[in-house]
Amino acid sequence: MKPAFVAFDVAGTTMQDDGVVIEAFEQAFSKAFPVAWQEHGQEWLDYVVETMGQSKIEVFTHLLGSRAEAIKANEAFEQAYSNEVATNGAQSIEGIELVFKQLHADSIPVVLTTGFSRKTLDQIIEALGWWDLIDLSVTPGEAGLGRPHPDMLNLAAQKLGVADHSSVVVLGDTQSDIKAGLAFGADRVYGVLTGCHTAEQLESSGATSILYSAADLFSLIGN
Numbered sequence: 001m002k003p004a005f006v007a008f009d010v011a012g013t014t015m016q017d018d019g020v021v022i023e024a025f026e027q028a029f030s031k032a033f034p035v036a037w038q039e040h041g042q043e044w045l046d047y048v049v050e051t052m053g054q055s056k057i058e059v060f061t062h063l064l065g066s067r068a069e070a071i072k073a074n075e076a077f078e079q080a081y082s083n084e085v086a087t088n089g090a091q092s093i094e095g096i097e098l099v100f101k102q103l104h105a106d107s108i109p110v111v112l113t114t115g116f117s118r119k120t121l122d123q124i125i126e127a128l129g130w131w132d133l134i135d136l137s138v139t140p141g142e143a144g145l146g147r148p149h150p151d152m153l154n155l156a157a158q159k160l161g162v163a164d165h166s167s168v169v170v171l172g173d174t175q176s177d178i179k180a181g182l183a184f185g186a187d188r189v190y191g192v193l194t195g196c197h198t199a200e201q202l203e204s205s206g207a208t209s210i211l212y213s214a215a216d217l218f219s220l221i222g223n
């Protein structure tokens with residue numbers, strides 16, 4: 001069935017990550033909370049990896065126990081990540097632009113969802129030169145709850161006027177992406193192996209198929 005739209009995650013799915021997100025977390029913790037970071041470092045990083053794909057501000061709130069502290073940490077995270085993109089740029093997953101173009105040619109909207117804030121996401125889209133390649137992008141702050149909740153996908157469906165969620169295709173590199181896609185009601189929720197979690201982890205979350213890369217999408221949906 002032709003997808004009503006295809007929703008891609010960003011870091012680890014359409015944009016290479018290579019540990020930059022983890023590094024930005026480390027910088028944020030060590031700068032904003034140097035003492036607690038010394039004590040809880042490994043425990044915090046384990047949680048960050050486990051919850052990768054979720055809203056960053058929610059992850060910080062869970063770890064630090066207060067919204068005010070989380071906002072402070074998130075600002076440090078965004079600064080660190082922004083510096084990284086400004087210094088080293090951002091790299092897309094090889095071949096993903098061709099997939100975006102093919103979807104456009106087939107009149108299938110391209111949607112990005114993320115755990116980043118709008119400011120960070122816009123910086124990434126700008127760095128990758130993707131403004132003309134995507135139809136819509138949604139951040140947790142705009143939608144309500146981040147992943148594993150389906151709010152970002154629900155908002156995208158609403159904005160695109162899509163009532164039948166089953167035909168939407170969702171792709172992501174984390175268990176949270178998969179859970180969000182299933183909660184949204186998509187029949188095709190694909191895990192990719194270019195990011196954070198393993199095929200076993202993605203399958204255990206209910207991924208309907210595993211692809212090596214989002215660039216291989218057409219091997220599953222046809223063209």
Ligand SMILES: [Mg+2]
Pocket residue numbers: 009010011012013052053172173174195
């Ligand atoms: Mg990701």
